Amino acid sequence: MTDAIVSDDAARRQRGFLGFVERAGNMLPEPTMIFVYLIVALMLVSAVGAWLGWSASLSYTGEEAPEGATLAGGVLTYSASSLFSEANIGKLLTQMPRTMAGFAPLGLILVIMMGAAVAERSGMFSALIRASLGNAPRYILTPIVAVIGMVSHHASDAAYVVFIPLAALTYAAAGRHPVAGLATAFAAVSGGYAGNITPGQIDVLLFGFTQEAARIVEPGWTMNPVGNWWFILSIVIVFTPAIWFITDRVVEPRLGKWGGEADDEVKAELERSEVTTDERRGLRRAGLAALAIVALYAALTLIPGYSPLLNESAEGTAQLQPFYGALIAGFFLMFVSCGIAFGTAAGTIKGADDVTRMMKEGIASLAPYIVFVFFAAHFVAMFNWSNVGPIIAINGAEVLKGFALPAPFLLVSVLLLSSFLDLFIGSASAKWSALAPVVVPMFMLLGISPEMTTAAYRMGDSYTNIMTPLMSYFPLILVFARRWDKSFGVGSLLALMLPYALTFMTLGISMVIAWVTLDLPLGPGAQVFYTAPGAVVP
Numbered sequence: 146m147t148d149a150i151v152s153d154d155a156a157r158r159q160r161g162f163l164g165f166v167e168r169a170g171n172m173l174p175e176p177t178m179i180f181v182y183l184i185v186a187l188m189l190v191s192a193v194g195a196w197l198g199w200s201a202s203l204s205y206t207g208e209e210a211p212e213g214a215t216l217a218g219g220v221l222t223y224s225a226s227s228l229f230s231e232a233n234i235g236k237l238l239t240q241m242p243r244t245m246a247g248f249a250p251l252g253l254i255l256v257i258m259m260g261a262a263v264a265e266r267s268g269m270f271s272a273l274i275r276a277s278l279g280n281a282p283r284y285i286l287t288p289i290v291a292v293i294g295m296v297s298h299h300a301s302d303a304a305y306v307v308f309i310p311l312a313a314l315t316y317a318a319a320g321r322h323p324v325a326g327l328a329t330a331f332a333a334v335s336g337g338y339a340g341n342i343t344p345g346q347i348d349v350l351l352f353g354f355t356q357e358a359a360r361i362v363e364p365g366w367t368m369n370p371v372g373n374w375w376f377i378l379s380i381v382i383v384f385t386p387a388i389w390f391i392t393d394r395v396v397e398p399r400l401g402k403w404g405g406e407a408d409d410e411v412k413a414e415l416e417r418s419e420v421t422t423d424e425r426r427g428l429r430r431a432g433l434a435a436l437a438i439v440a441l442y443a444a445l446t447l448i449p450g451y452s453p454l455l456n457e458s459a460e461g462t463a464q465l466q467p468f469y470g471a472l473i474a475g476f477f478l479m480f481v482s483c484g485i486a487f488g489t490a491a492g493t494i495k496g497a498d499d500v501t502r503m504m505k506e507g508i509a510s511l512a513p514y515i516v517f518v519f520f521a522a523h524f525v526a527m528f529n530w531s532n533v534g535p536i537i538a539i540n541g542a543e544v545l546k547g548f549a550l551p552a553p554f555l556l557v558s559v560l561l562l563s564s565f566l567d568l569f570i571g572s573a574s575a576k577w578s579a580l581a582p583v584v585v586p587m588f589m590l591l592g593i594s595p596e597m598t599t600a601a602y603r604m605g606d607s608y609t610n611i612m613t614p615l616m617s618y619f620p621l622i623l624v625f626a627r628r629w630d631k632s633f634g635v636g637s638l639l640a641l642m643l644p645y646a647l648t649f650m651t652l653g654i655s656m657v658i659a660w661v662t663l664d665l666p667l668g669p670g671a672q673v674f675y676t677a678p679g680a681v682v683p
Contacts, residue, residue: 177513180520183579184527187228191531194225201539203590211364213532223535233530237523248357248522251515253349253473255508260480261299261346262507263500267488269431270299272424274308283319287329290315291388294333295340295381298347304334305618310625322403323629324641329392331622332645333384335610338573339603339653340380344371344668347573349473351599354578357525358585359595361535370472372596373603374668376660380604383652391644427490434486438479442471465670514574521578534582541583542590552593552673553658556601559584560657563605564650568613573606594675596667601657608649611642 202222210216214223226233245251264270277293290312297304309330316326338347352368359366420428446454446468454468484503488494494503528534545555559580566576580602588598610616619638626633626641659665664673 177517177520179575180517180524180579184520184524187524187527187531187533191225191228191527191533194531194533194536195227195230197225199225199533199536201536203539211361213529214535223532223539225536226530226532228527228531233527236530237527240526241523244526245519245522248518248525251353251518251522253353254346254514255511256473257346257349257476257480258507258511259504260477260484262510263484263488263503264480265484266503266506267427267484267493268424268491269427269484269487270297271307272420272428272487272491273431274304275311276420276425276428283321286316286319286321286326287389287392288385290326290329291333291337291385292342292381294330295337295384296342297334298338298341299343299345305621309334309622310628313625313629317403317629320403322397322400324400324626324633325392325397327622327625327629328396328641328645329388331611332388332391332642332649335616335618336608336642336645336649337380337384337388338607338610339377339600340384340607341377342381344374344377344472345476348373348377349476350574351577351603354525354574354581355585355595355599358534358581358583359589361529361538361582361586362589366595367466367470369466369469369596369668369671371469372668372671373600375665376600376656376667377603379656380653383656384649387648387652388645391648395644396641421491423491424487427487430486430490431483434482435479438475438482441478442468442475445471469670517575521575525578525582528582535586537583538586538590541587545587545591552591553661555588555591555593556597556657556661557654559588559598560601560605560654563602564609567606567609573603576606577602589675592674592676594667594672596671597661597673597675600660600667604653604657608646608653612639612646 200222202220210221213226214221216222228234228237274293274297277289282289294304294308294312297308309327312330313323313327316329317323349370352370352372356366356368359368442454446452446465454465454471456464456467459466481500485494485500488499494500563576563580566580577599581599584602585595585598589595613619623633623635623638626638630637660667661673666672
């Protein structure tokens with residue numbers, strides 16, 4: 146009987162558009178294998194391009210041509226190079242370790258994850274999330290959950306595993322429908338994935354791919370880890386009241402009055418989730434440790450005569466480039482110092498061995514990512530060797546120039562492409578590593594900065610997370626929902642989240658258009674528009 150019910154539920158999920166999305170997504174291979182297929186396709190395309198003599202040129206004011214290009218009379222020319230050629234096969238086999246080790250996002254994410262592992266495994270992230278929700282007033286519970294949910298991206302998996310079920314419990318304890326709390330938290334954590342109060346790991350990871358792509362046009366382009374700071378902060382400001390309105394005026398009334406109450410089980414769970422005295426002491430020490438790291442960076446930037454994080458020979462925001470470059474180390478130091486300060490007070494860290502063990506566990510958890518990076522790194526490198534990327538970017542920019550499409554239209558197109566792909570491929574880094582080598586240099590040649598292109602991609606990669614059953618945490622959220630409503634199915638959860646997703650999509654598109662139209666700064670030292678030698682500005 147149970148098997149029949151499960152079979153009926155599975156058959157029901159296959160119906161309609163969402164059923165098509167689920168079937169199509171399930172047919173896709175894992176992100177790692179997608180890059181294997183992309184590499185094979187790229188090799189074939191490069192051979193065809195070299196045989197047909199594909200090329201592209203642009204004016205160039207530099208004295209030396211970038212690798213793979215020729216410079217003559219101020220004109221830079223890229224010609225397609227077959228990846229089956231003797232030189233490229235030689236590079237593929239002799240430089241394999243260097244290709245992977247030189248992949249910018251790998252080193253960045255390894256460094257940050259070692260620090261984040263200490264903060265997570267010491268229990269600091271979990272305690273911080275639990276402390277944030279403690280004793281939250283009933284009537285402003287929704288905006289509090291929304292803000293904490295978007296900030297909790299720094300806590301990685303804890304945002305889903307700890308925060309979302311805890312939000313449902315907190316709503317239940319306040320006499321509100323727990324599924325409304327779950328929806329609010331899921332919308333903030335997953336649908337608001339692009340938003341945060343401060344930059345974090347995801348900024349470093351995505352800008353690592355952006356940097357690799359931007360260097361196709363400007364070899365010396367260096368990423369700015371805070372290049373989207375004002376943009377992601379604005380998402381929190383704009384999305385929070387939207388989540389508040391949808392939860393309190395649309396979702397919760399639709400769910401109806403919750404028939405349960407804060408029974409003994411709910412109270413017991415809340416008691417177990419309460420922050421202990423030791424944890425509170427640990428959080429205070431972690432706060433002091435965070436202030437110490439901030440003070441250290443301020444001193445290294447501002448002390449006259451000793452400012453290693455300030456380039457005094459440069460002008461304007463370029464003076465802060467060393468500071469931006471040191472932020473990766475800053476995130477590492479922040480996570481490690483706060484994690485140690487918390488763990489020694491809470492009793493989860495008793496010595497140096499515990500710290501190194503946590504770092505090792507953090508790196509071990511990245512094993513699937515490291516395997517993915519091997520293939521992604523070779524795809525990006527081979528894309529550069531073939532010159533297919535610059536040729537598509539330059540010729541694509543010329544075609545788009547002929548259409549005279551405005552910058553907002555171009556960026557919204559990237560946003561919508563990102564959101565469509567997100568229905569099938571959940572990994573933000575997998576999609577961006579494949580898209581960035583084409584769209585970033587193409588838009589640079591059209592006068593749009595790498596930071597703005599990255600911001601548009603991030604917005605599109607967010608709101609569809611709560612619209613697809615293929616999102617990796619979707620089944621877990623469904624389990625959480627069924628605790629409070631046994632009849633909850635895939636369609637129930639999708640219908641619950643659809644108002645948030647459609648609202649986020651509308652707001653996201655509006656924000657991208659407004660940002661470009663008003664030419665607002667995206668972050669410290671990051672602007673919407675970009676001027677490169679030979680740029681074709683619409």
